[in-house]
Amino acid sequence: MKPTAKVREAVAHGAHSVPAPRAHDTPAEVGSGPVAVLRDAAVRVGGRTLWAGVDLRIEPGEFTAVLGPNGVGKSTMIKVLLGALPAAGGEVRVLGTRPGRTNHRIGYLPQRRSFDTSMRIRGIDVVRMGLDGDRWGVPLPFPTARRRVERARVAKVVELVGASGYAHRPIGQCSGGEQQRLLIAQALVRRPELLLLDEPLDSLDLPNQSAVAALIGRICHQEGVAVVMVAHDVNPILHHLDRVVYLAEGGAATGTPQEVITSATLTRLYGTPVEVLRASDGRLVVVGQPEAPAVHADRHDTPGSGHGAG
Numbered sequence: 001m002k003p004t005a006k007v008r009e010a011v012a013h014g015a016h017s018v019p020a021p022r023a024h025d026t027p028a029e030v031g032s033g034p035v036a037v038l039r040d041a042a043v044r045v046g047g048r049t050l051w052a053g054v055d056l057r058i059e060p061g062e063f064t065a066v067l068g069p070n071g072v073g074k075s076t077m078i079k080v081l082l083g084a085l086p087a088a089g090g091e092v093r094v095l096g097t098r099p100g101r102t103n104h105r106i107g108y109l110p111q112r113r114s115f116d117t118s119m120r121i122r123g124i125d126v127v128r129m130g131l132d133g134d135r136w137g138v139p140l141p142f143p144t145a146r147r148r149v150e151r152a153r154v155a156k157v158v159e160l161v162g163a164s165g166y167a168h169r170p171i172g173q174c175s176g177g178e179q180q181r182l183l184i185a186q187a188l189v190r191r192p193e194l195l196l197l198d199e200p201l202d203s204l205d206l207p208n209q210s211a212v213a214a215l216i217g218r219i220c221h222q223e224g225v226a227v228v229m230v231a232h233d234v235n236p237i238l239h240h241l242d243r244v245v246y247l248a249e250g251g252a253a254t255g256t257p258q259e260v261i262t263s264a265t266l267t268r269l270y271g272t273p274v275e276v277l278r279a280s281d282g283r284l285v286v287v288g289q290p291e292a293p294a295v296h297a298d299r300h301d302t303p304g305s306g307h308g309a310g
Contacts, residue, residue, distance in 0.1 A: 033096055034059050035194050035226040036081060042089035043076055050076055052089065054252045056245060060193065061224040063217055063240050065231050068247035074230045075111070077245070078196050081228065082108065095193060107187035107195040107225075111202065115179055119172030123163065123182040126171050128154050130189035153189060160223075161185045161215060177208030181215065188219065195220075197229040201236055209236040216240070234261065235283045261286075 035058045042052035050073030058064055066074045079085040080092060083100020095102040107130075131150050158167045161181040166174055171182065180200055187195060197216070201209045217240030220227040231237060234244070234257070244260045246253045246269060253260045253269045260266075261284060266274040275287040 034093075035062075035095060036228070037093045038087075038090065039092075040090035041080070041087050041092050043073060043080060043085065044088040045073070045076065045085075049088070049250050051247050051252045052250060054090070054245065054254065056243070056254045058194075058226050058228065058243065060226055061221055062242040063220040063227045063229070063237075064243040064245065065229050065234060065237055065241050066245045066247065067231055067234055070232075072247040072249055074247060075198055077247075078108075078198050078228070078230060081194075081196060082106065104190070105193050107190070107192035109183055109187045109195075109197045109200055111198045112183070114176055114203065115172045115174075117172045120170045122168055123171050123174055123178070124154060124158060124167040126182050127158055127167070127185045127189055130186035157185045157189045158182075160188070160219065175208075176204050177212060180204065180208075180212055184212075184216070184219075188223075188225070192225060195225050195227045197227065199230050199232065201231065201233075206236075213237040213240060238282075238284065 036056070037058075038054045038056040040052075041054040041056075043050045056064075066077050068074055076085060080087055081094055081099055082103060083094075083098070092099055095105055128150070131154065155164075158164055161184050163178065163181045163185060166178050167182065171179060174182065184197075184200070187197075195216075200216070201212060204212060213236040216227055216229065217237070219225055220240070229237065234241075238257060241257050243255065244257050246260050246266065248269045251269055253265050255265075261276055263274060263276045266276060266286065273288050277285045277287060279285060
């Protein structure tokens with residue numbers, strides 16, 4: 001997360017704080033290698049191994065989904081990439097260095113609830129918080145070169161996510177899909193090299209899920225931003241994905257969607273018969289997936305609906 005954590009926590013209704021980059025850290029050169037690398041990585045929470053043996057390499061401009069039942073550590077993987085939780089084994093490198101050292105080069109959208117309808121702050125001001133929400137005081141009353149550049153950047157990213165038509169409305173008066181587009185713009189406004197999204201399609205209806213998924217896929221591939229998205233259902237994002245990480249209690253499977261979301265791979269991962277079916281409309285259905293663990297490790301406890309391949 002960028003140094004706007006405290007303001008974004010208030011606006012996004014409960015985002016978790018993440019360590020700010022330290023002055024003595026030396027980030028890797030932009031574009032000098034993979035965005036993130038995990039080698040035999042493992043995580044333990046409360047004495048329980050959530051996942052282990054994760055090998056993953058994410059290149060610039062790749063779209064990666066983290067899938068699996070609730071409670072297996074999907075959101076925990078985001079925390080590990082941000083440096084908010086250390087890996088219990090293996091190696092994790094983000095933007096060429098240890099997690100947490102380059103968070104100013106990462107955009108982060110945590111899980112959230114919808115804004116209250118009484119929230120009067122404008123959508124464009126929510127986006128601007130991604131630029132200056134960490135600064136004290138109020139803006140200077142007269143234009144400066146810096147403010148003109150920032151204003152142009154905010155306008156550009158609002159246009160990028162297709163929110164120009166409603167960005168000046170109060171955020172509480174925007175629909176769920178419109179709010180999510182504005183928050184994605186907030187996460188993009190500092191030109192991150194890695195975008196971490198924790199269930200951004202949650203609570204959206206199917207048309208909005210498809211629209212937001214297509215938007216994220218376009219930003220990822222056209223803007224060269226690597227995206228890691230936690231998702232419950234793979235179907236809305238399936239056609240945009242380059243790579244998937246499918247988590248089960250204690251283990252993981254990584255690779256392309258064609259490699260991982262198969263009956264053989266998921267059966268081996270879960271240790272129980274799992275069948276992957278493809279419906280006539282192209283949607284995947286996973287049959288026989290085990291229930292979520294009794295003790296949930298992720299920060300949300302809502303039981304999974306069991307639909308789709310996520």
